Amino acid sequence: MGEKSIQKRKYILETARKVFVEKGFKKVTMKDIVEACDISRGGLYLYFESTSQIFQEVMKMETQEADDLFSDSIKEDATASDILLLFLREQKKELLRKKDTLTQAIYEFYFENQLPKKENRLKKQFDSAVRIIEGLIGAGVESGEFYCEDPAGCARNIMFVLEGLKICAQTIGVTPEMVDREILYLFKNLCVEEE
Amino acid sequence: MGEKSIQKRKYILETARKVFVEKGFKKVTMKDIVEACDISRGGLYLYFESTSQIFQEVMKMETQEADDLFSDSIKEDATASDILLLFLREQKKELLRKKDTLTQAIYEFYFENQLPKKENRLKKQFDSAVRIIEGLIGAGVESGEFYCEDPAGCARNIMFVLEGLKICAQTIGVTPEMVDREILYLFKNLCVEEE
DNA sequence: ATATAAAAATACATATGTGTCATTTTTGCG
DNA sequence: CGCAAAAATGACACATATGTATTTTTATAT
Numbered sequence: 120m121g122e123k124s125i126q127k128r129k130y131i132l133e134t135a136r137k138v139f140v141e142k143g144f145k146k147v148t149m150k151d152i153v154e155a156c157d158i159s160r161g162g163l164y165l166y167f168e169s170t171s172q173i174f175q176e177v178m179k180m181e182t183q184e185a186d187d188l189f190s191d192s193i194k195e196d197a198t199a200s201d202i203l204l205l206f207l208r209e210q211k212k213e214l215l216r217k218k219d220t221l222t223q224a225i226y227e228f229y230f231e232n233q234l235p236k237k238e239n240r241l242k243k244q245f246d247s248a249v250r251i252i253e254g255l256i257g258a259g260v261e262s263g264e265f266y267c268e269d270p271a272g273c274a275r276n277i278m279f280v281l282e283g284l285k286i287c288a289q290t291i292g293v294t295p296e297m298v299d300r301e302i303l304y305l306f307k308n309l310c311v312e313e314e
Numbered sequence: 315m316g317e318k319s320i321q322k323r324k325y326i327l328e329t330a331r332k333v334f335v336e337k338g339f340k341k342v343t344m345k346d347i348v349e350a351c352d353i354s355r356g357g358l359y360l361y362f363e364s365t366s367q368i369f370q371e372v373m374k375m376e377t378q379e380a381d382d383l384f385s386d387s388i389k390e391d392a393t394a395s396d397i398l399l400l401f402l403r404e405q406k407k408e409l410l411r412k413k414d415t416l417t418q419a420i421y422e423f424y425f426e427n428q429l430p431k432k433e434n435r436l437k438k439q440f441d442s443a444v445r446i447i448e449g450l451i452g453a454g455v456e457s458g459e460f461y462c463e464d465p466a467g468c469a470r471n472i473m474f475v476l477e478g479l480k481i482c483a484q485t486i487g488v489t490p491e492m493v494d495r496e497i498l499y500l501f502k503n504l505c506v507e508e509e
Numbered sequence: 510a511t512a513t514a515a516a517a518a519t520a521c522a523t524a525t526g527t528g529t530c531a532t533t534t535t536t537g538c539g
Numbered sequence: 540c541g542c543a544a545a546a547a548t549g550a551c552a553c554a555t556a557t558g559t560a561t562t563t564t565t566a567t568a569t
Binding site: 143145146223226227229230231233236239241242245269272273275276278279280281282283284285286287289290291292297300301304305308 | 338340341418421422424425426428431434436437440464467468470471473474475476477478479480481482484485486487492495496499500503
């Protein structure tokens with residue numbers, strides 16, 4: 120496959136992403152993608168064989184970009200609470216950006232495909248985030264910024280709250296205020312009480 | 315519409331429920347329901363006009379049964395922490411009962427239909443649960459069982475965690491141990507510290 | 510028993526989707 | 540330029556879904 124084909128592949132994936140953002144996963148057909156890309160039926164089948172395959176490649180693309188989630192903030196000599204707050208704020212931004220996310224499509228995809236743990240990208244990301252947050256809380260406790268008896272439990276709790284907010288954002292809707300209060304609540308619970 | 319028709323209507327809804335449990339929402343067709351009910355195409359259209367309509371009626375049926383969620387436990391003269399624990403245990407049971415729930419279908423339905431607040435059953439249920447939990451926590455604080463400065467925030471937090479667990483159960487999978495720990499964590503945070 | 514209306518089944522017209530394949534177009538290179 | 544390989548096209552055969560119009564069955568009152 121030549122350089123040009125690689126370009127076209129990428130173009131298709133980027134265009135398909137928009138379609139998935141728009142329509143979720145289950146409703147998207149090869150036809151939809153063909154039309155969005157303005158190519159021919161046969162042309163698409165030359166590159167991909169199903170919406171499922173395309174979606175998985177789109178997710179792969181997406182993940183590669185998102186993998187350095189914390190890396191920027193961790194590099195600097197910021198405090199644990201700085202980093203955690205930054206992370207929570209990032210999550211908030213993501214949460215409120217209802218349009219232009221694959222969230223819905225990703226959920227739908229995983230509803231349909233109960234992948235084994237090893238292939239479950241979502242699970243890997245969740246677990247990795249929990250571990251990072253746990254480390255962060257641990258560091259914060261060390262430095263006296265946080266008080267927490269169970270960093271692992273707390274980290275999981277934070278992630279479940281974020282997941283809860285995410286699904287609520289997609290179904291019942293959440294306001295920026297709701298997200299703010301929730302994030303503040305999470306953070307406040309960690310901080311050493313001033314009283 | 316005669317008594318017989320009412321019976322048949324009910325039969326269709328109950329059978330359709332099974333189909334939705336099995337396949338979620340988006341994938342279900344009128345044909346699927348026709349076949350599950352072992353009736354004819356035209357026959358089904360005599361009673362319902364779309365899968366969307368059928369699903370909404372199934373949800374209505376479901377909600378009517380679930381509406382007295384707390385009522386049983388509240389009647390008795392149990393303590394706040396008793397009631398809260400009972401509720402959390404109920405939720406746990408529900409969470410682990412992966413098969414035979416409409417959870418997935420409900421999410422899918424709401425992905426597709428961004429209903430206005432007033433018609434959003436899910437939102438109503440969420441808000442109502444938050445209010446009940448808030449009251450419960452308030453009562454627990456009064457009676458000295460709980461310590462909590464922000465019952466409303468805490469109640470919302472509990473609900474977001476439960477939603478997070480629910481979506482995780484459908485996508486990345488949760489073990490009974492995970493749910494247990496999470497529930498314990500929620501509860502422990504509320505209880506007056508013994509130290 | 511039979512006429513009648515209600516209920517149910519079937520067949521049909523239409524629409525949309527899939528995957529393939531013979532054909533055409535484009536591209537790169539001697 | 541000219542031609543072989545690569546890329547792309549669009550029509551085809553097939554499958555599945557929808558909603559309706561017509562026919563058949565069933566139940567009931569006389």
